[in-house]
Amino acid sequence: MNADWYPLSDAPPFPAAGYAALADDLADILGTRNDVLLIQAEAVVALEAVAQSLAQSPTQSPGRPGIRALNIVTSLYGRWFGGWLRRAGAEVVDLMAALPGQPVTAAEVEQALSGGRFDLVAVVHAESAYGILNPLPEIAALVRAHGALLVVDAVASVGGHALAVDDLGVDVAVIGPQKSLGGQAGVSALSISDRAWGRVAPAGEAPSILSLADQRDQWLKTGRGMLPGTPSALEFHALAQTLRRVKAEGIAALQDRHHHAATAARAGARALTGRAWVAPDQASNLVTAAALPDGLTAAQVLAAAAPGHALSAGVGPGGEGLIRLNHTGARASLPVVLGDLAVLGRALAAAGYRADVGAALVAAERAANADRSA
Numbered sequence: 381m382n383a384d385w386y387p388l389s390d391a392p393p394f395p396a397a398g399y400a401a402l403a404d405d406l407a408d409i410l411g412t413r414n415d416v417l418l419i420q421a422e423a424v425v426a427l428e429a430v431a432q433s434l435a436q437s438p439t440q441s442p443g444r445p446g447i448r449a450l451n452i453v454t455s456l457y458g459r460w461f462g463g464w465l466r467r468a469g470a471e472v473v474d475l476m477a478a479l480p481g482q483p484v485t486a487a488e489v490e491q492a493l494s495g496g497r498f499d500l501v502a503v504v505h506a507e508s509a510y511g512i513l514n515p516l517p518e519i520a521a522l523v524r525a526h527g528a529l530l531v532v533d534a535v536a537s538v539g540g541h542a543l544a545v546d547d548l549g550v551d552v553a554v555i556g557p558q559k560s561l562g563g564q565a566g567v568s569a570l571s572i573s574d575r576a577w578g579r580v581a582p583a584g585e586a587p588s589i590l591s592l593a594d595q596r597d598q599w600l601k602t603g604r605g606m607l608p609g610t611p612s613a614l615e616f617h618a619l620a621q622t623l624r625r626v627k628a629e630g631i632a633a634l635q636d637r638h639h640h641a642a643t644a645a646r647a648g649a650r651a652l653t654g655r656a657w658v659a660p661d662q663a664s665n666l667v668t669a670a671a672l673p674d675g676l677t678a679a680q681v682l683a684a685a686a687p688g689h690a691l692s693a694g695v696g697p698g699g700e701g702l703i704r705l706n707h708t709g710a711r712a713s714l715p716v717v718l719g720d721l722a723v724l725g726r727a728l729a730a731a732g733y734r735a736d737v738g739a740a741l742v743a744a745e746r747a748a749n750a751d752r753s754a
């Protein structure tokens with residue numbers, strides 16, 4: 381091999397005609413005929429761009445306050461989205477779940493919407509921070525009836541949960557390849573409806589990665605060839621490979637694989653600790669929150685776990701009461717789940733709680749088999 385050839389830095393250019401094909405593949409995954417934009421940055425930047433571009437009504441007179449947004453907060457990501465909206469001038473009402481680490485309920489959303497007129501509602505679909513799933517179909521129906529735009533952070537959920545953007549009427553769905561799709565984090569994407577385009581701030585004087593109007597004017601309206609700026613070939617080759625792999629497996633099979641893994645993890649975790657963090661229909665397929673027994677904290681359990689383990693505490697308020705089993709992307713498999721349950725069971729035992737590891741593994745395997753034949 382030529383010692384002067386560095387495959388990562390000498391990657392061949394990504395063909396200009398390839399970007400539109402990537403966007404079309406992502407549109408298929410999302411079940412949408414809306415425009416799909418490719419954002420050359422990790423998904424938090426795409427989320428910030430959405431907030432920045434929708435926070436002001438394009439028709440309002442200068443100096444007037446921005447739009448009114450209902451921002452559903454079930455983790456750090458929702459908190460950040462509210463912050464970006466506020467910074468860009470929107471009036472934001474944050475709706476928190478009644479208990480930290482729990483999903484919001486449709487009734488809570490309905491009540492919040494009845495408290496005034498909102499132009500936009502934002503929600504995270506599935507949360508890896510606490511392993512929960514927000515009731516997106518119910519929220520989408522409420523938001524449609526209210527007449528507001530619906531913005532969904534589906535970064536974690538895409539590939540792990542069914543996500544039918546057009547059927548649900550999602551105006552903006554933000555996704556990234558780095559979670560359930562098993563890809564790299566350097567490029568993200570979003571779908572955007574015509575309704576949402578009508579509320580996007582016009583392009584500014586100078587180009588901005590936070591301007592969706594720039595993407596429209598410089599990419600969509602120019603025939604979807606080269607992207608604005610200088611694209612990183614590596615990232616787009618990686619995305620193309622990720623999407624090839626997703627296509628080969630099939631998006632439904634990928635979602636099923638996450639569902640089997642989550643079903644197994646929940647059954648095993650429940651057998652270990654005697655508790656569930658949330659009901660099965662409120663649980664994400666990406667991460668399972670093992671609810672800890674009274675008197676045990678995540679820090680204690682993690683300190684007792686075998687070195688090199690893949691367990692983690694929840695992130696945010698209440699996160700000390702749970703241990704996360706990560707079964708996202710390549711980890712969405714029964715052997716990974718069984719391994720993590722065994723590590724968790726032994727850590728619980730080492731921390732002084734009597735957990736029956738054998739019973740938990742049997743419960744997990746049975747649940748996965750039942751789910752597969754369901």
Ligand SMILES: *Cc1c(COP(=O)(O)O)cnc(C)c1O
Pocket residue numbers: 422423424425457504506507508533535536556558559565
């Ligand atoms: C991972 C994730 C993101 C994006 O975070 P990155 O730092 O870009 O990986 C956004 N929202 C949710 C809900 C996530 O889980």
